[in-house]
Amino acid sequence: ESAYKEMWENLNLDIAAHDGLLEVLGKFYGDIYMTQEGRLKGMEYLDFVLSEVHGLRIKELMDAKAEGKKIIGTFCVFVPEELSLAVDAVQVGLCAGADAGTEAAETIVPRNTCALIKSFIGFKMAKICPYTESCDLIIGETTCDGKKKAYEAFGEMAPMHIMEVPQRKEASDRILWKSEVLRLKDKLEEVTGKAVTAESLKKGIKIVNDKRRALQRLNKLRAAKPTPISGRDVLLINQVSFYDDPIRFTQSINTLCDQIEERIAKNEGIVPENTPRLMLSGCPMAVPNWKLPYIIEGSGAVVVAEESCIGTRNSRDLVDESGETVEEMIDALCDRYMKIDCACFTPNNERMDNIKALAKETGVDGVIHYSLMFCQPYTHEAFKVEKTLAENDVPMLAIETDYSMEDVEQLKTRIEAFVEMI
Ligand code: BJ8
Structure with missing residues (x-):
């Protein structure tokens, strides 16, 4: 040190x-x-x-x-x-x-x-x-x-x-977003003194898509029954994806995925097959915010999906790689980023569709919706998410918390009761 x-x-x-x-x-x-x-x-x-x-x-x-x-x-x-x-x-x-x-x-x-x-x-x-x-x-x-x-x-x-x-997400919003992406490009060129070229942008798109592909692969594999990896570990991987070297990170995650495949082939899990499977949905969990998954996985359940920006919201969509000119690639970038279903959007019904689909794909028994205290967008959407899930017979527990450890015991009690019920 x-x-x-x-x-x-x-x-x-x-x-x-x-x-x-x-x-x-x-x-x-x-x-x-x-x-x-x-x-x-x-x-x-x-x-x-x-x-x-x-x-x-x-x-x-x-x-x-x-x-x-x-x-x-x-x-x-x-x-x-x-x-x-x-x-x-x-x-x-x-x-x-x-x-x-x-x-x-x-x-x-x-x-x-x-x-x-x-x-x-x-x-x-x-x-x-x-x-x-x-x-x-x-x-x-x-x-x-x-x-x-x-x-x-x-x-x-x-x-x-x-x-x-x-x-x-109207046509006028797409126009605004494109102008903002171009303004960012100008700013980055000014700060670095380097130009975005067709070649450099193509390479950038490939590197980030590869990172997302590795995370997609991980998310698919972890959904196996019994689940081969803890939710805590997958959250950590998602967190690290934001600051590690992208090429090295992608290689490491693909190596890990090879090991997960071996484990799945042997029908081994990190927890017994009948362990209740949960999705965490809501606000991003930045390093070292591991509180909730730790409590959940200490309460006899396992997290098999993170519907958040430090989770599937960041890896779900790829940028189309067929563009050849800078202009075409910028358009492909804009299209991909406009698919992000952040609660800051209205009405943001895509998020409901995505949560429904993810719950089905990962076969979860329930969802824990996590909002940071004072976060208006996600606390509001918790109501909509609960309704959507109820229509699909998936129970949900809404939690509002922060980074302090004061409510750990209280959260434990509520989560244990939820896990017992599902
Ligand atoms: S795309 S989720 S990373 S904005 S928790 S600061 S919303 S009051 S983080 Fe986010 Fe981009 Fe959206 Fe994703 Fe505000 Fe809520 Fe705080 Fe939040």
Whole structure:
């Protein structure tokens, strides 16, 4: 760890606060991940990445910067990684899943702001996130009101570019979205001094599609009965997909999938065949937010699907690869990203269709809908999701929580009762 101290100092981190964060993170990871039995060998890669999350990966980013590459930070799956790769930049997700710097954050955003927003602001103000500090440009987006307004405050502390994400999916929205994708392309070209070419964009699209294909493969395999991998592990994989090197990550996940196939061939599972199978649906769970899956999997159930941005919403759709010109590829990008069924859209009926289909494909016995406290879009949609699922005889439990550990016992009681009922 101390080998990286100089690097962290150069990033202007608060070393004492950062040491504290790493200690808590290490302990939390040990309790939640390393206690699992019968894990696949391929998960060692994920354990390694996590153990070096503020070390080796940051060193790689520093090396990339030394070679003249730029680091682009994001908070939302609407920002096309394909474009960053096309200008030879590295894109990393900056969503944060732990309470840190909350008090400081509450001096610039209201208290009734969701934990995810308070967390990325708190991480910045407390100077404990080496990813945020590495960024040459951070892309925000006009999704929920909380993020949209928080970026105004965040933008005073970091170099930002805001994309306007439409709220509906009419023809006029598609036009707006395309102009925003083009505006992002211009900005990335300006920041990196490199041009998006047909060749570089094609390559970017291929890399990101391959990553999504590996995640799709994983999601298909894990749906086997008995399920071969825990929900906790799949959540971790989805989380890591936002900051690991995409090519290396894809290879590692495909290797893991080979091992899962072997396990399935032997009819082995990580849990007994009759274990209740649940889908987690709702707000994204950023690292190190593992609270809910941990409670669920400690309550005699197993998570076999994550309907969220750190889950199937990010891997479900691919970009059409047939385009040859930059213009054609930009159109293909726009089409793909307009399929995202975020609760910030209205009426967002696609999400209901997608949840129905996913519940069927994965054969779940029930759904746990997860909203972060103060998240308007997902808390509202929980009602619609419950209705849709009820029509299909799938029971749902709606949970609102945050990153604190205060409600763990209460959540346990409710989840155990739900698992017993289904
Ligand atoms: S595409 S889900 S990543 S916006 S939890 S900050 S919605 S108040 S994160 Fe999201 Fe993009 Fe949509 Fe996905 Fe606001 Fe809710 Fe907080 Fe949220």
